[in-house]
Amino acid sequence: MSFKGFLVVIAVTAATAAFWPAAGSAGTFRGIVVAKQHGTLLVTSPTGLVRTVTGRAAIGARVVLIGRTATVVGSARQALIRGIVVRRIGRTVILSSNRHLIAIPNRVGRVLADRATAPATTTAPAPGAVVTAQVTIENGVLEEDDENEVGQVGTSSIQVQATVKAVGPGTVTLDVQGQVFTVNLPAGLTLPASLVNQTVTLSLSLNDDNDDDSGGDGGGDD
Numbered sequence: 001m002s003f004k005g006f007l008v009v010i011a012v013t014a015a016t017a018a019f020w021p022a023a024g025s026a027g028t029f030r031g032i033v034v035a036k037q038h039g040t041l042l043v044t045s046p047t048g049l050v051r052t053v054t055g056r057a058a059i060g061a062r063v064v065l066i067g068r069t070a071t072v073v074g075s076a077r078q079a080l081i082r083g084i085v086v087r088r089i090g091r092t093v094i095l096s097s098n099r100h101l102i103a104i105p106n107r108v109g110r111v112l113a114d115r116a117t118a119p120a121t122t123t124a125p126a127p128g129a130v131v132t133a134q135v136t137i138e139n140g141v142l143e144e145d146d147e148n149e150v151g152q153v154g155t156s157s158i159q160v161q162a163t164v165k166a167v168g169p170g171t172v173t174l175d176v177q178g179q180v181f182t183v184n185l186p187a188g189l190t191l192p193a194s195l196v197n198q199t200v201t202l203s204l205s206l207n208d209d210n211d212d213d214s215g216g217d218g219g220g221d222d
């Protein structure tokens with residue numbers, strides 16, 4: 001699927017870095033830290049759903065969240081992430097899990113690229129595919145070992161949270177844990193420079209057309 005017509009509609013703009021409220025935050029949550037972003041931790045649950053946690057921990061740390069306090073209880077070398085394929089940039093796949101974007105270098109893609117004489121393989125899941133990604137964590141770095149398509153989103157657009165890296169005439173550049181990519185805005189729309197380095201909620205179209213998306217802001221973290 002080409003992303004020449006990749007569309008972004010601003011749904012909610014945050015004055016400072018903001019994240020969806022944690023559903024069930026009064027309970028106990030266990031997970032593995034898979035990324036860091038603007039002073040928060042992205043933690044994946046045993047089922048692969050990512051949520052944000054406030055605290056300090058290394059990528060790969062096992063944490064327990066009681067209320068809103070995260071405590072490190074161990075470390076992990078593998079984790080599961082379930083999400084929607086948003087984009088592929090070289091060997092990196094950008095997934096949206098529970099509206100949080102995460103960049104994962106793809107070991108599988110590298111292996112296939114090196115096996116020029118190997119039999120034809122299944123095409124990597126396209127944007128809009130729901131996948132489960134098994135990742136290895138080593139020295140604070142994620143690398144995807146396996147990726148399985150388990151479904152498709154039922155709509156033409158998805159809502160995500162992203163940090164604005166730069167804005168240009170009719171474009172916005174997003175930063176996902178250091179991996180940047182630029183997407184087109186609806187015709188005639190240019191975002192203010194004040195959004196740079198802020199986290200915003202976006203509605204991303206998975207179509208190749210220029211139809212506007214509604215860009216609602218509903219939903220909770222889990």
